[in-house]
Amino acid sequence: MVLTEWRYTYPLLEEAGLETWAVDILxxxxxxxxxxxxxxxxxxxxxxxxxxxxxxxxxxILVGPSLGAAVAIDFTANHPEAVDKLVLIDASVYTEGxxxxxxxxxxxxxxxxxxxxxxxxxxxxxxxxFKSISFTRSxxxxxxxxxxxxxxxxxxxxxxxxxxxxxxxSSQIQQVKKKTLIIWGEDDQIISNxxxxxxxxxxxxxxxxxxxxxxxxxxxxxxxxxxKLIMEFVQEDSYKEAQCISxx
Numbered sequence: 001m002v003l004t005e006w007r008y009t010y011p012l013l014e015e016a017g018l019e020t021w022a023v024d025i026l027x028x029x030x031x032x033x034x035x036x037x038x039x040x041x042x043x044x045x046x047x048x049x050x051x052x053x054x055x056x057x058x059x060x061i062l063v064g065p066s067l068g069a070a071v072a073i074d075f076t077a078n079h080p081e082a083v084d085k086l087v088l089i090d091a092s093v094y095t096e097g098x099x100x101x102x103x104x105x106x107x108x109x110x111x112x113x114x115x116x117x118x119x120x121x122x123x124x125x126x127x128x129x130f131k132s133i134s135f136t137r138s139x140x141x142x143x144x145x146x147x148x149x150x151x152x153x154x155x156x157x158x159x160x161x162x163x164x165x166x167x168x169x170s171s172q173i174q175q176v177k178k179k180t181l182i183i184w185g186e187d188d189q190i191i192s193n194x195x196x197x198x199x200x201x202x203x204x205x206x207x208x209x210x211x212x213x214x215x216x217x218x219x220x221x222x223x224x225x226x227x228k229l230i231m232e233f234v235q236e237d238s239y240k241e242a243q244c245i246s247x248x
Contacts, residue, residue: 004144005065008223016231021056023048025071027157029148039157040164045075052082059084061234065219066191067092070167077172086180087230090188090216093173094195098166109159116158117149131187131215141220173202180206181233183226185214 006022013020024031026047027039037043048071052060062083064072069091076083101109115121122145126138133141148154180203184196193210200208211218211225219226 004147005217005220007144009219009227012223012227013230016227018231018234021060023051025068027154027161030151033151033153033157036153036156036160038164039160041074041167044071044161045078048075049079049082052079056082061085061087061230063087063089063230064091065089066216067167069093070095070169073169073172073176074167076178077169077175080178083178085233086176086178087183087233088180088199089183089218089226090185090191091182091196091199092191093199094170095166095168096170097168098162098164101162102165104163106159106163109162110155113155113158113162117146117154119146122146128189129216130221131185131213173199174204177204181229182206182208183218183229184208184210185216185218185221186210186212187214188216190216 010020010022026037026044027033037047059081060083062072062076062085064070064087066089069088070093072086072088073093076086101112104112119142122142123138126133126141126145130138182196182200182203184193186193196208196210200206209229211222211229214222214225
C-alpha cells in the first residue's frame with residue numbers, strides 16, 4: 001500500500017529474479033495528487049487497473065498486507081483476468097468499511113485525520129505492529145511510516161476515502177477462486193489469528209503459513225521469511241510441472 005513498507009522485502013524478491021512492482025494505491029502513497037481526484041474504492045481500483053493494463057499486461061501474483069489485502073480481494077473480484085494468484089499478509093478484510101466514520105462532519109473528520117498522522121499515534125501503532133521493537137527502530141519507522149502523510153493532499157485524500165465508506169469486502173471473499181497464500185505473524189496484536197483461520201476456511205483455494213516471533217507486519221519484521229514463502233508459492237506450479245514431465 002505504501003512503498004516504504006516494502007523497503008526490506010522488495011529487494012529480496014528482485015534478487016530472486018522476480019519481476020516485482022511496488023504500487024502506490026491512489027491516495028495512500030507518493031503519487032502526485034495536486035489535482036485531487038476522488039479517492040473512494042472504485043477510483044482506487046480503476047487507477048490500479050489502468051496501471052496494470054498499461055504496464056503489466058498479464059496475470060500477476062498480487063500481494064496485499066493488512067488493508068492491502070482488502071484492496072487485493074476487491075481488485076481480484078472485479079478484475080479476475082488480471083490476477084493469477086494472491087498473497088495476503090495479516091489481512092484486514094473483515095472490517096465493515098470505515099463504519100460510523102463516514103457519517104462524521106467534515107471538520108471532525110479532518111481533526112481525526114490530523115491526529116492519525118501525529119508522531120505519538122504513529123509511534124504507538126509501531127509498538128503494536130511489531131513483536132518486539134527497540135525505541136530507536138520504532139522512532140525510525142515512525143518517521144518513515146508517516147512520510148506520505150506530509151504531502152499537502154494527504155488529508156483531503158484520506159477524508160475523501162473515509163467519508164466514501166472504505167473497503168467492505170467480506171462478501172467478496174468466497175467469490176475469489178484464485179490460489180491464495182495467507183501469511184500471518186503468530187504474534188499479531190492488531191488482527192486476531194482466529195481471523196486468519198476464518199479467511200483460510202472461506203477462501204476456496206488457500207493455504208496458510210504462520211511466521212513465529214512476528215507481529216502484524218511480517219514483510220517488514222521478517223523479510224527473508226516472507227520472500228522465501230512468496231518464492232516457494234510462485235515456483236510451486238513450475239516445480240509440479242517439471243516433476244510431471246520427469247515422471248513421464
